[in-house]
Amino acid sequence: MDNNLAKVLQGMSLEDDKSIIIPEDDDYCAIKRGSQSILGRLLNPECQNMGRMLRTMPKIWKVYNRARGMALTRERFQFVFDLETDLQMVLDQGFWTFDDWGLAMERWVENPPPNYLQTAAIWIRLHYLPANYLTLKTIDTVADGVGHVKVIEFDPDKPLLNDYVRVLVVLDLNQPLRDKKSLTLPGGRVEYVEVRYERVRKKCFHCMRLSHEKPRCPVFQGERNKGKGLMGHKSQLQAQVTRQHHTDLAEKIMPLLAPSFPPGFEPHSSVIVPEVFEQMRLYMNCSDPDERSIREAKMKKTLNELSQDPVAQRSCLRLEAAPKIVTVPSPVKGRVFDFSKVQEKQSTDVAESSSRSSANQSSRPERDRAITPSRRILFGETDITADKDMRNASDRHPQQNITVPTANNLVGVREGTQVEAGVFVIGSGDNIGDRSNKSRNSYRSRSTWSRKNQNNRNKSASRHESDIHEREDGNGKRKADEDGEVSSKMSRKHSGLMVHQKPSNPQ
Incomplete structure (x- = not known):
């Protein structure tokens, strides 16, 4: 029995399992529902609760029952909206966080690109820009080192009331979010620009990424443990290319277009996107040596011109749209959080408390x-x-x-x-x-009024009504020529006599 079961298990393979076929029917497809939805993922699933996030975010967005969330995987989710205005409102607000960690969210697409849910649009603030280089091109160049520039809020003809310039950039969430950027000015002088991110709360304060805390950072653990495997992971993280303006495009790209260069080697996407590089390779693919030399000269000239123009370099080689210049700053601005100082403050508080306790113990005999x-x-x-x-x-x-x-x-x-x-x-x-x-109770102030008993109030009201009826009956029995009693209110309003008509006796 066991031998037969073992032979059956050895003969099983994945090819024997038949695939489940889904019919082409609208009842099986959720594309219509997905057209008004947002897909997203948790940047740090270990510190974020998926179920609580799906219940809480509609309340934060104030859409309540007009949006419902669904957990797709451990870190991926989907929000379906009833109204298009609610969906656009959530996307226009920018970067969202939950449990102090970020959420990557984009609108649903049927065929997502390779970098889907890997980027996020975030407003940044550039501090300490050099006064002699406070221009639109300098701001655009500095912000491009952080991410793809979308909007710049700056007008050189108007006063700058804040000590920073706001720029909307699209960040790669797998790259570090550095707090400072170095600038090499003409003459070799180096200046540092401080970068602050709006609506971004926590991040790893060692590698500056949004996907984990510092105790779980592979770079930090590699430095502590000195392990070979962790050190290799550390070198892999540090080898990633950052965005910057390239001034030597001809030297970087022309060798890759040579006919003797083997295929399969492409420059990084921060330099040129794959589809543009493929078109350049097809253009340089020429069997005639004279024609090829002419094309090489034209290509080299074009790359040298792009090296001098950052905006043209991004639009032609990376297929990124030119940034939009906004002269009127937006009144709605996101908050800037800094959790790095909290940890320092806690460490100083522990040191102070320990020193105080030791000082108290040493001075206790004197006390x-x-x-x-x-x-x-x-x-x-x-x-x-x-x-x-x-x-x-x-x-x-x-x-x-x-x-x-x-x-x-x-x-x-x-x-x-x-x-x-x-x-x-x-x-x-x-x-x-x-x-x-x-004596303690004597300090308590006594109440200035007391509530009367409801029964006593009812009794007093009934007595007052009976007195009024008796007074009216007495007045009716008086003669018409006698002076009747005049009420106090009527006597104040009307001067003179008041005649009370004697009621007729019933027959």
């Missing part, structure tokens, strides 16, 4: 010897050891009224009671010790 009269403390003994010192102090300063602590005038201790060890009592003597519960 035992010098106990003030307003603070009487028993340090593990039934009697107070500072009686003699306090009496000597009263002898040296007779003009000052110093109370000598004894077992009888301790606060909260009555005569004839035994004081236990390890108890401390705080007070100022007779003024506090002689207070009773009655």
Whole structure:
């Protein structure tokens, strides 16, 4: 039996398993639902709760029942919206976070590109730009080193009221989010520009990435453990190419277009995208040597011109649109968070608390010897050891009224009671010790009004009505020529006599 089962298991393969066929029917397809949805992924799934995020984000967006979330995988999710305006509102707000970590979200597409959910549009602030180079081209060049520039809020003809320039960039979420960028100015002088990211909360403060915390950083663990495998992962992370303006495009690209160069080697996408490089290779593929030399000269000239123009370099080689210049700054700005100082503050607080505790322990005998009269403390003994010192102090300063602590005038201790060890009592003597519960209650302000009983109010109202009926009956029995009683209100409003008509007797 076992031998037959083993032979059957050995003969099984994936080809024997038949694939499940999905019919081409609208009931099986969710493309219509996905046209009004947003796909996203958690950047740090270990620190973010998927279920709680799906319940909380519609409340934060204030769409409530008009959006519903679905968990696709451990880190991927989908939000389906009933209204197109709600979907656009969420995308226009920019970068979103949950549990202090980011969410990568994009609109649903039927055939997603390779970098789908790998980028995010984030507003950045550039601080400490050199005054002599505060121009649109300098701002565009600096911001391009961070990400793909979409919008620049700057007008050189208007005053700059803030100490920064806001730029909307599309960041690669797999790249580090560095806080500073170095600028090499003409003449060799180096300046540093500070970069701050709006609506971005936590990140790894070692490798500056958004996908993990510092204790789980592979670079940080590799430096601590000195392991070979972790060190190899560290070199792989550091070898990634950052975005920058290339001034030597001809030297980088022309060798790759040579006919003797083997295929399969392409420049990085930060230099040129694959589809553009493929078109350049087809253009240079020529069997005639004279024609090829002419094409090489034209290609080299074009690359040298692109090396001098950053905007043309991005639009022609990377297929990125030119940035939009906004002269009126937006009134809505995202907050800038800095969690790196929190950890430093916690470490300093621990150091201060330890130093204070050691100082308190070293100065405790001195406090035992010098106990003030307003603070009487028993340090593990039934009697107070500072009686003699306090009496000597009263002898040296007779003009000052110093109370000598004894077992009888301790606060909260009555005569004839035994004081236990390890108890401390705080007070100022007779003024506090002689207070009773009655004196404490006397300080409470009494209410200025009191609610009457509802039954008594009903009784008084019924009596008032009966008095009014009796008074009216008495007035009706009077003669018409006699002066009747006039009510106080009517007498104030009308001067003169008031005639009351005698009611007719029933027949």
